[in-house]
Amino acid sequence: MRSLKIGGFLIGLVVLAALLSFVWTPFDPVKVDAAHRLLGFSGSHWFGTDKFGRDVLSQLMVGARTTLYVGVVAVGIAAVIGTPLGILAGMSPRWLGEFVMRVNDLVLAFPALLLAIMFGAVFGADTLTAMVAIGIATIPSFARIARSGTLQVMSTEFVLAARAGGRSRPTIAARHVLPNIAGLLIVQASVSFAIAVLAEAALSFLGFGTRPPTPSWGRMLQESQELLTVHPRLALVPGIAIAVAVLGFNLLGDGLRDRLDPRLAARV
Amino acid sequence: MTLSVEGLTVGSLVRDVSFEIGAGERVGLIGESGSGKSLTALSIMGLLPDELSASGSVSLHGRELLGAPERELARLRGAELSMVFQEPMTALNPAMRVGRQVTEPIRVHGRPRRTAEELLEAVGLPDTARAYPHQLSGGQRQRVVLAMAVVNNPSLLICDEPTTALDVTVQAQILSLIQTSLPAESALLFITHDLAVVASVCERVLVMLDGEVVEAGSTREVLTAPKHAYTRKLLEASDLEARR
Numbered sequence: 471m472r473s474l475k476i477g478g479f480l481i482g483l484v485v486l487a488a489l490l491s492f493v494w495t496p497f498d499p500v501k502v503d504a505a506h507r508l509l510g511f512s513g514s515h516w517f518g519t520d521k522f523g524r525d526v527l528s529q530l531m532v533g534a535r536t537t538l539y540v541g542v543v544a545v546g547i548a549a550v551i552g553t554p555l556g557i558l559a560g561m562s563p564r565w566l567g568e569f570v571m572r573v574n575d576l577v578l579a580f581p582a583l584l585l586a587i588m589f590g591a592v593f594g595a596d597t598l599t600a601m602v603a604i605g606i607a608t609i610p611s612f613a614r615i616a617r618s619g620t621l622q623v624m625s626t627e628f629v630l631a632a633r634a635g636g637r638s639r640p641t642i643a644a645r646h647v648l649p650n651i652a653g654l655l656i657v658q659a660s661v662s663f664a665i666a667v668l669a670e671a672a673l674s675f676l677g678f679g680t681r682p683p684t685p686s687w688g689r690m691l692q693e694s695q696e697l698l699t700v701h702p703r704l705a706l707v708p709g710i711a712i713a714v715a716v717l718g719f720n721l722l723g724d725g726l727r728d729r730l731d732p733r734l735a736a737r738v
Numbered sequence: 739m740t741l742s743v744e745g746l747t748v749g750s751l752v753r754d755v756s757f758e759i760g761a762g763e764r765v766g767l768i769g770e771s772g773s774g775k776s777l778t779a780l781s782i783m784g785l786l787p788d789e790l791s792a793s794g795s796v797s798l799h800g801r802e803l804l805g806a807p808e809r810e811l812a813r814l815r816g817a818e819l820s821m822v823f824q825e826p827m828t829a830l831n832p833a834m835r836v837g838r839q840v841t842e843p844i845r846v847h848g849r850p851r852r853t854a855e856e857l858l859e860a861v862g863l864p865d866t867a868r869a870y871p872h873q874l875s876g877g878q879r880q881r882v883v884l885a886m887a888v889v890n891n892p893s894l895l896i897c898d899e900p901t902t903a904l905d906v907t908v909q910a911q912i913l914s915l916i917q918t919s920l921p922a923e924s925a926l927l928f929i930t931h932d933l934a935v936v937a938s939v940c941e942r943v944l945v946m947l948d949g950e951v952v953e954a955g956s957t958r959e960v961l962t963a964p965k966h967a968y969t970r971k972l973l974e975a976s977d978l979e980a981r982r
Contacts, residue, residue, distance in 0.1 A: 563788065627828040634783055634823075635843050635886065636816035645842075649833035 474725025480718030484711075488534035497525035499532045500683040517707050520690070521697060526707055529685040533708070536686045537667050537715055540601050544666040545659050547605025548612050553655060555609070556616025557643050560624060571617065574610045582607030582669055590678035597670075597686075600679045604669045608662045615658045619651030653727045660723020664716040671712055687712050740893050740925040741782070745794035748786065752777050753949045754794070759894065759925040764917075766936035766957065767929045768972070769946035775929045778946070779896045782927075783821055784811040798894065817847045820887040822916075824899040826879035830871040836882055837867025843889050852889070861885045861915060877908035881915065888919050895920055896927045901935060913939060933976045937961060945969050 491499075496516070503523030511518050517526035559570040586603035593599045623629060623646065632642050673679030674688030682689065687708040694704035739758045746755040752774040759765050769775050781792040784803060796803045798818060803811065820843075823829045830839055837854030844852060854867040861881040863874075871879055880900060887895055897916060901909040913935065920926060928939055936943050936957060943960045945953040945968065953966040964970045 627823045627825055628831045630785060631821070631823055631829045631883065631886075632831075632842075633785055633812075634815055634819075634821040636812045636814065636846050637842070638812055641846070645834070646831050650831065652833070 471725065471728070473721040474729060477718050477721025477723070477725050480714050481722055484534050484538065484715050484718065487531045488538050491528075491531035491535060495525075495528035495531050497528045499524060499528035499685050511703070518701075518703060520693060520704055526690075526704070529690060530687070530707060530711055533685040533687045533690060533711070534715075536597060536680050536684065537670065537712075540597065540604070540670040541663040541666045541715075541719070543598075543601040544605040544608060544669075545662050547602065548608035548662060549655065549659055552609040552612025553616045553648075556613035556618075557620045557647055557651075559613065560617040560620025561639060561643060561647070567617070570613070574613045577607070578610035578614075580607065582665075583672060586669065586673050587676070587678050590673070595673075595678045595681065597680045597684070600670055600673045601666075604666045608666065611662065612655065612658060615654050616651060619654045620647050623647045623650045653730055656726050656730065657723045660719045660726070663719040663723075667712060667715050667719070671708075739800075741796070741798055741927070743778075743782065743794070743796050746778065746781055746792060746796060747794050748774070748777050748781055748790055748792045748949075751790075751949050752781065752792075755946075755949075755951050757944055757951065757954065759927060761893070761923050761925055763942065764926040764928065764940045766940035766943040767927060767946060768931060768933065768936055768943060770931055770972075773946040774949040775946055776898055779821065779898050779927065779929055782894075782896065783815060783819060784808075813847075816843045816892075817849075817890045818893045819896070820890070820892040820894075821896045821898065822880070822883050822887045822900045825903050826876045826883055827903070829883045830879055832871050834870075835867065836869050836871060836874065839871075840867075840882055840885050840889070843886050847890055849890055857885050857889060858882070861919065875908075877904050877912060880904060880908075880912050884912070884915060884919060888921075888924075891921050892924055894925045894927065896929070898929045899931070902930070902932070909935070933961065933972065945972070 501524060503519070505523065506519050507521055507523045517530065519525055520529070555570060555574070559567040582604055585607050586600050589599045589603040629642060629646055632646050637645070670679050670686070671688030671691060674686045675692040677692070679688055680686035690708035691705055694701070694708070698705055740761045740763075742758040744756045747753055755774070755778055757765070767775050767778065777786065777790070780786050782796050782803070784806070786792060792804055794804065798814065803814070830836070837858070840857050841852070841854050855864070858864065858866050861884060863878055863881055866874065866878070871882075874882070884900070900916070901912050904912060917939065928936070930936060940957050943955065943957045944951050945960065945966065947968045953960060953964065953969050960969060961973065964973055
């Protein structure tokens with residue numbers, strides 16, 4: 471249960487920062503202030519200011535919004551499309567399942583970042599296209615996990631018993647398969663969430679993600695690179711923030727899996 | 739006839755099996771592992787694995803089941819036809835509370851409501867509705883499975899080695915529970931390889947070997963004066979002689 475608490479705490483921090491940023495930030499996160507450029511840690515600017523004199527803490531708080539937004543939407547797209555696809559592939563006749571999975575492999579073979587850059591080039595680079603691209607690229611991992619879990623559940627006697635009890639396939643999918651693969655999916659969601667956060671940071675870093683001046687942790691990293699040797703804190707602060715979010719989601723996923731699986735929950 | 743099976747064939751695994759079970763009759767189906775007992779049961783239920791298919795005829799109250807549309811079969815399963823499986827540890831959904839599972843057959847078939855407590859109480863499991871399957875013992879789980887199987891008063895109950903995975907004292911409890919909870923007018927097909935169980939539960943018995951029924955008759959006849967060499971071998975191998 472410790473991972474659930476630590477993960478929950480870390481994600482809580484990110485969520486709190488994001489929520490708080492709607493009503494209050496120490497400074498205007500996008501206000502350029504030439505008189506206060508590159509200040510170090512101090513009482514008024516906790517995490518200092520960047521090369522344009524913008525307050526790093528305020529940017530970090532608003533950037534947390536982007537991070538969560540990207541994670542939720544990308545994982546949402548992937549889970550909502552990938553899970554039913556995987557369950558369908560696992561429950562339908564073998565040829566149909568194989569067909570779905572081969573199409574899935576095609577999508578999987580396409581690198582997520584490349585897809586996102588392509589989407590950015592076609593639809594214009596911004597947070598939404600990045601999220602959708604990351605989401606689409608994550609569908610196959612959900613479909614695979616869902617299918618392998620479904621195949622496992624379908625071979626159990628309680629599914630046979632459910633069929634012997636006259637339950638229809640959609641009912642079996644919803645009542646017997648989904649609850650028993652939920653643990654797998656939650657872990658997958660937390661890992662995907664972490665990957666999506668990293669991907670958004672990478673895309674923003676490359677200039678294909680969130681557009682300036684909207685603060686994003688990835689872009690903060692990108693803007694800090696030319697000053698890396700002189701002012702490493704400009705890279706460290708968003709870098710640590712990304713690490714905290716990724717670690718938090720991973721721990722949360724682990725903890726939730728243990729908590730949600732009644733068999734494991736009994737042991738802890 | 740409640741159930742009549744004629745010339746049932748599943749690949750080369752079950753060959754030309756024919757038998758009938760009348761209302762209220764308790765019939766045993768014995769044979770060693772791999773003799774086709776379970777496939778016969780699954781064919782009756784229409785639950786054969788995708789790669790197998792059955793030919794011949796299986797009819798329930800004169801209604802042909804082989805080749806019947808899945809929707810029609812689904813309406814019968816759990817209502818007219820039901821089944822208890824061998825392995826109680828895996829026959830219940832581990833992620834669903836027992837109370838919810840035990841009332842499912844009622845909800846699926848739109849029968850009059852009965853509470854989970856009432857159903858579980860009837861099989862000797864009071865206060866377990868909120869438990870998850872892993873919190874129950876094997877025997878307790880088999881009671882839950884049995885409660886689900888008989889809740890809609892099926893015309894035919896198939897028990898596929900329901901006591902094999904249980905220890906001897908629990909076996910006896912489950913056997914008597916099957917007999918008391920099954921309505922008198924229901925037919926029972928009891929699959930087992932335990933002759934002692936057949937002797938205590940069934941009036942009539944079928945012996946299967948390599949996919950074929952090699953001997954059939956009343957339990958007394960078959961167990962006291964076996965005609966087929968295989969049945970004699972089965973009898974010698976069991977300790978039934980010693981108990982008789």
